[in-house]
Amino acid sequence: LSQRLGAGSFGEVFKANWNGATVAVKRVRLQDITDPEILNDFRSEVDILSKVRHVNCVLFLGACSFQPDLMIVTEFASRGSLHALIHNSSASFDWTLRKRIALQSAAGMNYLHTRGTPIVHRDLKSENILIDESFAVKICDFGLARLKVHANHIETRHVNAGTPAWMAPEVLRGDAFNEKADIYSFGVVLWEMLSRQEPWGDMKPMQIVSMVGVLGQRLPLPSSQPHPDCPHAYLCTINDCWAA
Numbered sequence: 376l377s378q379r380l381g382a383g384s385f386g387e388v389f390k391a392n393w394n395g396a397t398v399a400v401k402r403v404r405l406q407d408i409t410d411p412e413i414l415n416d417f418r419s420e421v422d423i424l425s426k427v428r429h430v431n432c433v434l435f436l437g438a439c440s441f442q443p444d445l446m447i448v449t450e451f452a453s454r455g456s457l458h459a460l461i462h463n464s465s466a467s468f469d470w471t472l473r474k475r476i477a478l479q480s481a482a483g484m485n486y487l488h489t490r491g492t493p494i495v496h497r498d499l500k501s502e503n504i505l506i507d508e509s510f511a512v513k514i515c516d517f518g519l520a521r522l523k524v525h526a527n528h529i530e531t532r533h534v535n536a537g538t539p540a541w542m543a544p545e546v547l548r549g550d551a552f553n554e555k556a557d558i559y560s561f562g563v564v565l566w567e568m569l570s571r572q573e574p575w576g577d578m579k580p581m582q583i584v585s586m587v588g589v590l591g592q593r594l595p596l597p598s599s600q601p602h603p604d605c606p607h608a609y610l611c612t613i614n615d616c617w618a619a
Contacts, residue, residue, distance in 0.1 A: 376400055380455075381502075385413050385420075385518050386445075393448060398436060401516075403445035416518050417445055423494060423517045424449070431483030433505060433515040452505035452513045457564070461501055461571050470604035472510065473568050477609075479512035480504055484561060487514075488554045493523040495553060499560040500541040501567055523553065539583040540574040547588030555619045562616025565609065566594050569601065593617050 376389040386403040407413040417440075424435035424447065434450040457476060460466055487494040496503075497519040505513040519537060537546065543559035545552045563574050574594055575583050586592040596610055 376402070385416050390451060391448075393436070397451045397453075399433075399449050399451045401447045401449070405443055408443050408445055414445075417447075420517045420520070421447060423520050423522065426490075426492075427487070427494070427517070429483055429486040431479045431512045431514060432486065433513040449515065450507075450513070452507040452515075454506035454508065454510065456502045457504040457506060457512075457568075458501035460506060461567055462573070464571075468568075468571070470602060474606075474609075475510065476504070476506070476512055477565060477568065480514065480561065480564065483512060483514040484557055488557070493554060494520055495523055496520050496557050496560075497546070497552070498537045498541075499557050499564065500538050501564050502538075504564065539580045539587075540578075542587075544588045544591065547584045558616050558619040562613045563594065565613045565616065566596070569605065569609065569613070 376391045378390040380388045380390055380399065382388065385407065386401045389400045389402065391398050391400045403413060403417055421435075421438045421440070424433075427435065433452070436448040436450065438448065439446045454460070457480075460468060484496070484499065487496060494517075496514070496517065498516060499514070503514065503516040505515050507513055539547060541560045541563045543552065543556035546556050567574055575586070578586070596613060600607060600610075
């Protein structure tokens with residue numbers, strides 16, 4: 376392991392070299408390796424990643440399940456997260472690139488939702504959308520993802536897990552959820568790409584729970600076309616995601 380890249384839903388992520396290839400390694404924190412819920416999430420993520428094969432979902436390369444070295448190895452996306460790109464004021468982020476990222480993200484999520492056994496990501500946000508060298512999207516971090524096997528809805532586990540600013544109202548309330556929760560989160564990502572602002576700014580998590588989950592508030596949209604290259608359909612799509 377070399378450079379620390381960040382943290383995932385239950386561990387730290389590092390850049391590493393594996394058989395001459397640059398890869399990303401998510402490692403469960405040492406203090407968490409005996410936590411039954413963390414271990415369950417680790418096994419669940421390995422299981423789900425092993426089933427996922429799509430150009431816009433991060434490629435699973437392997438895992439180590441021997442304690443204390445619980446690790447997941449995936450392909451490395453050299454340009455980092457969409458979140459870093461959006462909020463880097465010096466980075467070029469024109470509407471051609473924004474639309475490309477939006478379409479590829481939608482393609483990856485559509486694949487997850489339309490598999491024989493659908494996968495609900497449950498933690499879709501700009502930090503979990505990676506960008507590779509050719510600006511291709513790679514959806515990552517399936518630590519909170521769930522397979523929708525038989526029921527129309529999935530019962531919420533880890534009510535406090537995830538990132539409230541991107542979470543659907545039903546998830547914030549601790550209600551049962553399905554693919555529509557991801558669609559709502561995708562709308563927040565589209566809003567973030569549009570505004571280049573953090574959703575809900577400096578609000579505390581419980582304030583967001585109250586605003587979105589209880590009061591039904593949504594992020595503000597411009598009343599007119601915000602940029603000549605931004606199609607009107609983009610704004611309509613955000614509204615449609617939040618109405619799903």
